[in-house]
Amino acid sequence: MPENTLKKDKPTVEEPAVAVAEAGPAPDKPRSLAADAWADLCRKPLFLLSGLLILFLLLVSAFPGLFSSTDPTAGDLSKHFLTKPELSHVFQPDWFGYDNQGRSIYARVVYGTRVSILVGVGVTVLVTVVGGLMGMLAGYFGGIWDTLLSRITDVFFGIPFILGAMVVLNAFTERTVWTVIGALAFLGWTAIARVMRGAVITARHADYVLAAKALGAGTSRILFRHILPNAIAPVIVVATIQLGVYIVAESTLSYLGLGLGTNEVSWGGDIDTASDHIRNAPHILFFPAGMLSITVLAFIMLGDAVREALDPKLR
Amino acid sequence: MGRYVIRRLLQMIPVFIGSTFLIFVMVYALGDPVAALFGDKAPDPATAARIRHELYLDQPLWKQYLHYMGQIFRGDFGTAFNGQKVTELLAGAYPVTLRLTLVAVVIELLVGITLGVVSGLRRGRSVDTSVLVLTLIVISVPTFVSGYVLQFLFGVKWDLIRPTVSPDAPFSELILPGVVLALVSLAYVTRLTRTSIAENVRADYVRTAVAKGLPRRRIITRHLLRNSLIPVVTFIGTDIGALMGGAIVTEKIFNIHGVGYQIYQGILRNNAPTVVGFVTILVIVFLLANLLVDLLYAVLDPRIRYA
Numbered sequence: 045m046p047e048n049t050l051k052k053d054k055p056t057v058e059e060p061a062v063a064v065a066e067a068g069p070a071p072d073k074p075r076s077l078a079a080d081a082w083a084d085l086c087r088k089p090l091f092l093l094s095g096l097l098i099l100f101l102l103l104v105s106a107f108p109g110l111f112s113s114t115d116p117t118a119g120d121l122s123k124h125f126l127t128k129p130e131l132s133h134v135f136q137p138d139w140f141g142y143d144n145q146g147r148s149i150y151a152r153v154v155y156g157t158r159v160s161i162l163v164g165v166g167v168t169v170l171v172t173v174v175g176g177l178m179g180m181l182a183g184y185f186g187g188i189w190d191t192l193l194s195r196i197t198d199v200f201f202g203i204p205f206i207l208g209a210m211v212v213l214n215a216f217t218e219r220t221v222w223t224v225i226g227a228l229a230f231l232g233w234t235a236i237a238r239v240m241r242g243a244v245i246t247a248r249h250a251d252y253v254l255a256a257k258a259l260g261a262g263t264s265r266i267l268f269r270h271i272l273p274n275a276i277a278p279v280i281v282v283a284t285i286q287l288g289v290y291i292v293a294e295s296t297l298s299y300l301g302l303g304l305g306t307n308e309v310s311w312g313g314d315i316d317t318a319s320d321h322i323r324n325a326p327h328i329l330f331f332p333a334g335m336l337s338i339t340v341l342a343f344i345m346l347g348d349a350v351r352e353a354l355d356p357k358l359r
Numbered sequence: 360m361g362r363y364v365i366r367r368l369l370q371m372i373p374v375f376i377g378s379t380f381l382i383f384v385m386v387y388a389l390g391d392p393v394a395a396l397f398g399d400k401a402p403d404p405a406t407a408a409r410i411r412h413e414l415y416l417d418q419p420l421w422k423q424y425l426h427y428m429g430q431i432f433r434g435d436f437g438t439a440f441n442g443q444k445v446t447e448l449l450a451g452a453y454p455v456t457l458r459l460t461l462v463a464v465v466i467e468l469l470v471g472i473t474l475g476v477v478s479g480l481r482r483g484r485s486v487d488t489s490v491l492v493l494t495l496i497v498i499s500v501p502t503f504v505s506g507y508v509l510q511f512l513f514g515v516k517w518d519l520i521r522p523t524v525s526p527d528a529p530f531s532e533l534i535l536p537g538v539v540l541a542l543v544s545l546a547y548v549t550r551l552t553r554t555s556i557a558e559n560v561r562a563d564y565v566r567t568a569v570a571k572g573l574p575r576r577r578i579i580t581r582h583l584l585r586n587s588l589i590p591v592v593t594f595i596g597t598d599i600g601a602l603m604g605g606a607i608v609t610e611k612i613f614n615i616h617g618v619g620y621q622i623y624q625g626i627l628r629n630n631a632p633t634v635v636g637f638v639t640i641l642v643i644v645f646l647l648a649n650l651l652v653d654l655l656y657a658v659l660d661p662r663i664r665y666a
Contacts, residue, residue: 199377202642204604207622211382211634214626215389292501296608299503300623312503319507319612323515333504341499348495 081353091349097342105161108154116155116309119145129327140331143314144321149328152309153335159221159310160339163294166225167232168287175233176279179240183275184248184267194241201234206296213302224303228290239282243275250274277354285347288340295336311336360657367653371646376428378642383424383635392416392440392631431639437632439625445636448621453640455528456617459609460602462530462537463544464595471545472591475552476584482557490553494546502605506539506612523614536613540606544598551594555587562586588659596652600645 085091104111120142129141129149140149182193212227213219247253248271256270295312297303299319304310311332318329386392393407393416402410411417415426430437436445478490497505513535514522524532559565560583568578607619618637625633657663 195373195377198374199381202374202378202600202645203382203638204601204641204645206607207604207626207638207641208382208385210607210623210626211385212389214629215385288499295501296503300607300611302626315504319503322507322511326511329504329507333500336501337496337499337504340501341495344495344498 084353085349088349088353090345091353094342094345094349097338098346101157101161101339101342104154105158108158112148112151112154114148114151116147116151117307119147121146141325141327143328144317144325149314149331152314153311153331155309156311156314156332157335157339159304159308160291160294160336162221163225163228164287164291164339164343166221167228167290168283170225170229171233171236171286172279172283174229175236176240178233179237179242179279180244180267180272180275182237183241183244184271186245186248190241193237197234197237200231201238203231205231206293209293209297210300210302213297219302219304221304221308224294224297228293232286232290232293235282235286236279239278240275243278244271247271247274281347281351281354284350285344288343288347291336291340291343364650364654367650371650375642375646379428379635379639380424382638382642383427384420386631386634387416387423388420390629390631392629394629427635431636436636436639439633440628440630445632448633449636449640452616452618452621452637455615456603456606456610456619458528458530459533459537459540459606459615459617460599462533463541463602464599466537466541467545467548467595467598470541471548472552472584472588474549475591476556476579478549479553479556479587480560480579482553487553490549494549497542497546500542502539502543503608503612505542506536506609509535509539510612526616528615528617533615536609536615539612540602540609544594544602547594547598548591551590552587555590556583559583559587585659589656592652592655592659596648596655597645599648600641603644604641 123138123142123146130136130138133139136150138148138150140153143149143152178193178197182190182197208231209227212230213223216223253266253270256266261270294303295310295315298310298312299316301316303312306313314332315329315336318325318332322329392414393410394402397407408417415423418426427437434446436449439445439448474490474494478487481487510522513519520535521532524536564586565578565583568582573582603618604622605619606615606617607623609615610617610619611623618641622634622637624630625637
């Protein structure tokens with residue numbers, strides 16, 4: 045994995061927070077509500093906790109070498125998984141014990157972070173761009189555009205998410221992170237498109253849009269400078285929560301053997317191996333499953349906090 | 360009402376065609392069913408061409424699709440590559456998954472709505488906080504982890520149930536798999552009910568009901584709950600399709616030979632007729648469940664009328 049792509053991904057997770065601060069969601073008092081929301085967020089323990097957790101996970105996925113100097117793929121069969129973890133050996137390779145091939149579970153958990161974060165962030169970015177554009181076009185232009193795009197959304201929505209992704213991925217014999225991201229985004233953009241469409245329809249008839257039109261603003265200017273900032277709030281909320289869902293989806297696919305290949309380190313794949321040994325070595329399951337759950341939890345908590353800050357009904 | 364249903368059914372047709380065509384293209388264009396028939400061996404070109412012709416695979420994709428749809432409406436879903444009729448597989452698998460989904464939905468509704476009402480009425484108190492934390496934890500533990508853990512605890516360690524389900528899959532054996540399948544949605548139902556109840560508890564009609572001196576129980580069940588259920592019903596409607604399709608993981612863990620199992624095997628073996636047949640039925644179930652939800656709106660909220 046090239047290091048620079050990870051660096052590019054890093055700020056994208058921060059983006060919701062920044063966008064919240066800049067873009068006002070409510071039509072009546074845009075700036076103050078946004079500032080309010082941001083101030084509100086900073087006081088929320090839920091937001092601070094999830095934010096710190098996510099920053100930490102980003103750090104781990106960008107520089108796994110900082111946390112573990114062991115090769116996650118190097119197996120030593122003399123270190124069998126029946127040797128129980130030595131939790132006192134903090135940061136040592138045997139901290140979490142060894143898996144069925146004598147590979148350090150700690151190293152695998154650390155290196156597996158990258159795939160999950162990359163897929164979660166990658167799918168979310170793609171889905172937000174594609175789904176957002178579709179929703180914006182359908183909501184703003186209405187009429188035949190709306191009918192057409194909404195039906196296309198319905199068509200994709202009708203296909204079960206995991207099943208569809210499995211069919212797509214099964215066609216690829218060489219699966220990389222990018223294939224998985226593509227397959228999940230291909231089927232996952234519908235939720236964002238629907239939310240965006242709804243938000244744009246509400247914003248479309250606002251006075252400031254009319255004023256912008258009267259001043260002779262072009263369509264793209266109205267869409268991106270006037271409507272988008274006012275319709276983005278619900279999209280940010282859904283996107284943040286969905287990020288966790290995509291991480292689960294990736295690990296589910298890896299668990300089913302249709303995600304990444306066995307050469308790649310991923311939590312889902314490790315959980316799949318661990319499930320064969322749950323009776324005599326539950327710790328192989330515990331650590332990757334725990335990390336996966338904590339990661340998903342962090343993004344769901346972030347989504348919750350953002351929603352509470354942005355939704356005027358809950359204030 | 361009748362006209363509304365007919366209009367909705369007509370609107371479903373393009374979506375049905377679109378979804379099935381999409382899955383058809385994904386299965387037939389992305390994979391090569393004939394190569395899959397031969398497994399690891401490279402097929403003899405002449406034989407492969409003959410099979411392609413017999414299976415209608417030498418035609419352009421849209422013609423194949425029309426041919427396939429024509430056959431479906433005559434009740435012929437084609438033959439899986441091991442010689443079994445897809446209709447036989449469907450008849451064997453769908454009742455099992457339907458039972459599993461039913462168990463899951465009942466658990467979701469009973470437990471989810473109860474927890475949601477309890478926590479929504481006590482918003483901000485310790486009961487509410489603990490329910491919220493619990494739902495967060497449940498949502499973040501993926502099904503394939505909770506499934507193995509519960510199977511291990513109940514089926515192996517405490518020996519309370521059979522760890523795997525027998526081929527007949529009676530209701531009694533589907534309770535734990537149903538719980539596993541329901542868990543994540545259960546948490547969502549709880550949260551949706553909680554938010555909705557907490558919002559509506561301050562509504563005028565609740566105050567009126569209280570002022571009339573109605574018993575608390577009646578206010579909650581007849582007035583508050585009925586008005587708060589719309590988002591929950593919407594969620595359950597979309598969830599039924601997701602549950603039936605998403606049962607892959609649960610069915611794999613508990614060795615249930617239902618829809619998810621068949622589709623999983625079908626995908627792994629490139630068994631195109633099985634995959635397309637099963638997904639087609641799933642799409643129909645999904646569309647009908649959504650229609651049912653819209654009709655339920657009118658039952659829950661008398662202000663909604665379908666002319």
